[in-house]
Amino acid sequence: MPSLDPALRKRLCSSLAPRYRKALHTHLKSPGAASRRRATAIGRSAQSSGLVTLDLAIIHEQAVVALAADFHFASPRNSALRQASEFFTCALIPLERAQSVAREAHDNLILRNQILSRHAKALALGNRRLEREVVRRKAAVVLAHDSKERYRVLFLESQVMQKKLRNLTRQIITAQEEERREISRELHDDVVQTLVGINVELSALGKGASVGLKALKAKIARTQRLVTNSVNAVHRFARELRPAVLDDLGLIPALNAYTKSLSERKKLKIHLSAFAGVEALGSAKRTVLFRVAQEALTNVARHAQATMVSMNIREIKGSIRMEVTDNGKSFAVEKTLLTHSRNRLGLVGMRERVEMVGGSLSIISVKGKGTTVRAEIPFDADTKKS
Ligand SMILES: Nc1ncnc2c1ncn2[C@@H]1O[C@H](COP(=O)(O)OP(=O)(O)O)[C@@H](O)[C@H]1O
Ligand SMILES: [Mg+2]
Numbered sequence: 001m002p003s004l005d006p007a008l009r010k011r012l013c014s015s016l017a018p019r020y021r022k023a024l025h026t027h028l029k030s031p032g033a034a035s036r037r038r039a040t041a042i043g044r045s046a047q048s049s050g051l052v053t054l055d056l057a058i059i060h061e062q063a064v065v066a067l068a069a070d071f072h073f074a075s076p077r078n079s080a081l082r083q084a085s086e087f088f089t090c091a092l093i094p095l096e097r098a099q100s101v102a103r104e105a106h107d108n109l110i111l112r113n114q115i116l117s118r119h120a121k122a123l124a125l126g127n128r129r130l131e132r133e134v135v136r137r138k139a140a141v142v143l144a145h146d147s148k149e150r151y152r153v154l155f156l157e158s159q160v161m162q163k164k165l166r167n168l169t170r171q172i173i174t175a176q177e178e179e180r181r182e183i184s185r186e187l188h189d190d191v192v193q194t195l196v197g198i199n200v201e202l203s204a205l206g207k208g209a210s211v212g213l214k215a216l217k218a219k220i221a222r223t224q225r226l227v228t229n230s231v232n233a234v235h236r237f238a239r240e241l242r243p244a245v246l247d248d249l250g251l252i253p254a255l256n257a258y259t260k261s262l263s264e265r266k267k268l269k270i271h272l273s274a275f276a277g278v279e280a281l282g283s284a285k286r287t288v289l290f291r292v293a294q295e296a297l298t299n300v301a302r303h304a305q306a307t308m309v310s311m312n313i314r315e316i317k318g319s320i321r322m323e324v325t326d327n328g329k330s331f332a333v334e335k336t337l338l339t340h341s342r343n344r345l346g347l348v349g350m351r352e353r354v355e356m357v358g359g360s361l362s363i364i365s366v367k368g369k370g371t372t373v374r375a376e377i378p379f380d381a382d383t384k385k386s
Contacts, residue, residue, distance in 0.1 A: 004050045012049050013059055016042065020091070021063040027087045028071050028080055039090035047094045056095060060088045168352065175345035183237060190233040198226045236261065243290070250279045251286040252313075255293055259311065266301045274313040278320055285377050288353045289313070289322050292361070295346045296324035296373040304328025306370060319359075320379045325372040330365040350375070 004012070020042055027035035046056050064073060064084055071080040201223040205216070238244070246254035252274045259270040278289070293311060300309050306328030313322045337347055347363065350373070354361040359377035 009051065009055065012046075012051055013055055016046060016049075016051070017059045017062060019045075020059050021066055024060075024063045024084060024087050025067055025070070028067065028083050031083050031086070035087065036090045039087045040093050043091035043094040046091070047098045051095075053092060053095050053099070056088075056091055060084075060091070168348070171345045171348065175349070186233075187237070191230050194226050194230040194233070198223055198230075201226065240294075246286065246290055247283070251281075251289060252276070252279065254290055255311070258290075258294065259297065262297055262301060268301060268306065269308045270297070271308070271310040273311070275315050275320075277315060278313050281320060281377070281379065285320075285357050288357050288359070288377065289320070289375065291353055292322065292350045292373070292375045293324060295350050299346055299373075300324070300326040300328060300371075303331070304371060315379060316376075318379055319376045322375045322377075323372055325370060327370040330367045330369070330371060333363045333365050 023035065023038045023042060027039065043056065046059075071084075072078045073081045073084065201219055205219055205223070243254045243258065245257055255272060255274070259272050262268065263270045278286070281289070297309065297311075300306050304326045306326035309324060309326045311322070311324050313320065315321075333347075336344070337351075351361045354375045354377065357377055359375060361376075362374045363371065364374070365371040
């Protein structure tokens with residue numbers, strides 16, 4: 001219970017004091033249950049108005065002093081002091097009872113506070129655990145989302161790659177078929193026609209045994225020329241399919257032989273300059289460079305209407321760079337690459353071959369200047385001789 005304001009306490013004590021004195025007076029004169037009940041009632045009033053044991057003790061003290069004239073408190077034989085004490089005790093009962101209830105409540109409160117603080121600690125611990133769990137789960141959710149997204153991107157990429165691969169396979173099959181048709185046509189036109197010619201000449205020789213020696217020599221010389229032509233044609237096919245010189249002598253001799261033969265056949269000036277160290281490249285990379293040069297030069301001969309081509313191979317910052325530049329008519333590179341024509345595998349094939357060995361290919365075509373095909377292949381110790 002909150003403590004009373006001192007002025008109010010004084011007022012309450014002064015108003016209760018006469019009642020107490022009067023009741024004590026009655027009790028001292030004739031002690032009994034009724035006066036004891038009165039004492040307890042006064043105690044209840046004191047307790048309900050907020051007074052405490054000490055206030056009642058003072059009121060009692062003052063009453064005893066006031067009644068000292070009427071009753072002899074000092075004499076041990078006189079029972080007045082005992083009766084007064086009994087009255088005071090009865091008055092104290094409600095206060096004491098209230099106080100013990102308050103003490104009990106207070107003790108309970110302390111106990112409850114202790115329990116509450118224990119619970120609060122357990123709760124705080126639980127909260128911290130929960131917070132950590134929330135953070136962990138949030139991170140897990142982010143991680144799951146991230147990897148889901150990564151898998152989705154990878155999946156999409158793999159689908160695109162699959163589609164590209166399927167297209168490329170189809171293109172390769174078509175191009176192979178086209179190449180076979182071309183070889184078969186050329187074999188028929190060049191070699192077979194020449195062999196038929198030889199046959200005609202030989203049968204004429206058999207029949208015309210009567211012709212003069214001079215005519216006979218001329219016929220034999222014609223037949224020999226035809227044989228030489230066929231031998232050359234067969235050599236050319238073999239060279240184009242897989243030049244033995246590339247394996248036996250190296251890239252530069254193979255390119256020399258190829259450019260020489262092409263420039264003779266197509267009336268095209270080809271200038272070749274090459275860095276000798278290129279031969280240190282592994283066989284796979286040298287083959288890639290040869291095929292790119294072959295395709296680029298064939299394209300120049302077929303499409304560019306150029307008069308000059310320059311081919312250059314050099315080492316640039318750990319890479320081998322090969323450039324084939326013509327002075328012919330230009331073309332729309334991006335558009336041509338994007339147009340998926342089944343029979344046009346030259347440009348796409350060049351890029352695929354170069355990328356297969358970790359390199360890159362770029363084609364620059366400028367109106368009025370011509371076209372440059374540039375292949376760059378890594379030239380490091382690991383891949384040398386691979
Ligand atoms: N050096 C070049 N000069 C001009 N046009 C070129 C050159 N190289 C390629 N092209 C153009 O690009 C097209 C595609 O070339 P390519 O893929 O090699 O197929 P193909 O040679 O079978 O036509 C050619 O048809 C041609 O129009
Ligand atoms: Mg081509």
